[in-house]
Amino acid sequence: MGQSRSIIAGLVASILLSSLALVDAGEAAAARKIARPRPKPSPPAKCEMPRFRIVVDVGHTPDSYGALSARNDPEFGFNFRLARLITAKLKSEGFAEARLLVTDGKARPSLFKRISAANQGRTDLFLSVHHDSVPDKLLETWEFDGAKSYFSDRFSGHSLFVSRQNPHFATSLMLARMIGRQLKEQGLRYASQYTLPVMGRYRRQLLDKDVGVYRYDGLIVLSRTRSAAVLLEAGSIINRDEEMELNSAERHEAVAGAVAAAMREFCETR
Numbered sequence: 001m002g003q004s005r006s007i008i009a010g011l012v013a014s015i016l017l018s019s020l021a022l023v024d025a026g027e028a029a030a031a032r033k034i035a036r037p038r039p040k041p042s043p044p045a046k047c048e049m050p051r052f053r054i055v056v057d058v059g060h061t062p063d064s065y066g067a068l069s070a071r072n073d074p075e076f077g078f079n080f081r082l083a084r085l086i087t088a089k090l091k092s093e094g095f096a097e098a099r100l101l102v103t104d105g106k107a108r109p110s111l112f113k114r115i116s117a118a119n120q121g122r123t124d125l126f127l128s129v130h131h132d133s134v135p136d137k138l139l140e141t142w143e144f145d146g147a148k149s150y151f152s153d154r155f156s157g158h159s160l161f162v163s164r165q166n167p168h169f170a171t172s173l174m175l176a177r178m179i180g181r182q183l184k185e186q187g188l189r190y191a192s193q194y195t196l197p198v199m200g201r202y203r204r205q206l207l208d209k210d211v212g213v214y215r216y217d218g219l220i221v222l223s224r225t226r227s228a229a230v231l232l233e234a235g236s237i238i239n240r241d242e243e244m245e246l247n248s249a250e251r252h253e254a255v256a257g258a259v260a261a262a263m264r265e266f267c268e269t270r
C-alpha cells in the first residue's frame, strides 16, 4: 500500500496542473451556502470526436484524499488510476482532446479554483471520477494488516450524478444516461441506496431508475462548470469485495470502455 501510494504521488507530481481540490460529499452542504454567481454557459455541445473536449477530473487531491477504502487505501489513488485509463481510452478511440485534470492542495481553500481550471478554454464535457463509501454510521470494524479498519459490505455498485443548476443540464443528463446504459451492458449494477432514508443528507432523487442517474444540484463541480458535467462514482471502496474488483484490470477496462462507448454514441447522435 505504501509503495503504491508513493508511485501514485510521483506520477501525480509530474502532471499537477494547479493546487486545486474537489468538494467532498461531506463538504457539499457547506459549499451550498456560498453565494454563487451563475456560470456563463458555453455554446451547446456539438460533437466532432477529434475536437470534442472531455476533461476527466480526478476527484480529490493527495492531501485531501476523499474516502478511505476497507483496506485503508485513499480514494484519490483509485480515482487517479481509473481517470488516467479513461483518458487514455478516449484518446485511443479518437477523442484526441481528452485530458486528465489532476489537482493538489487542501480541499477548502482551493474549491473554486478547480472550477476555474475546468472553465478555462473550451470544454464540452467535465467528467469527475470518484469512488464511493457510506455514511459513517454504517461503518463496521475489522482488522486488516494488523490495524483496526472500517468497512461496510451492505451496498455496492457505481452511480452517476448530474445537477439541475448546470447550464447544460439536459445534455449532462443525456450523457450520464448513456454512460449508465453502457455500464449496465458491461454487466455492472448501479448503487440503489441513495434513495433510502438511511442515507440521511446523502439521499438523492433518482432521475433514471434503469441505469442509476441521480440528481445532485448542490455539488459545486456539477453546478459551477460551464460545460455539461457528470460525476461518476465508479464503485464502493468501503465494500471489501468490490474494493478488490475496483483494483482489477477487468473492472478498469469495463468502466473505461463504457465511458468511451457512451461518448461515441453521443457523437453519433449529434
Ligand SMILES: [Zn+2]
Binding pocket: 024, 025, 059, 060, 066, 067, 075, 130, 131
Ligand atoms: Zn469522492
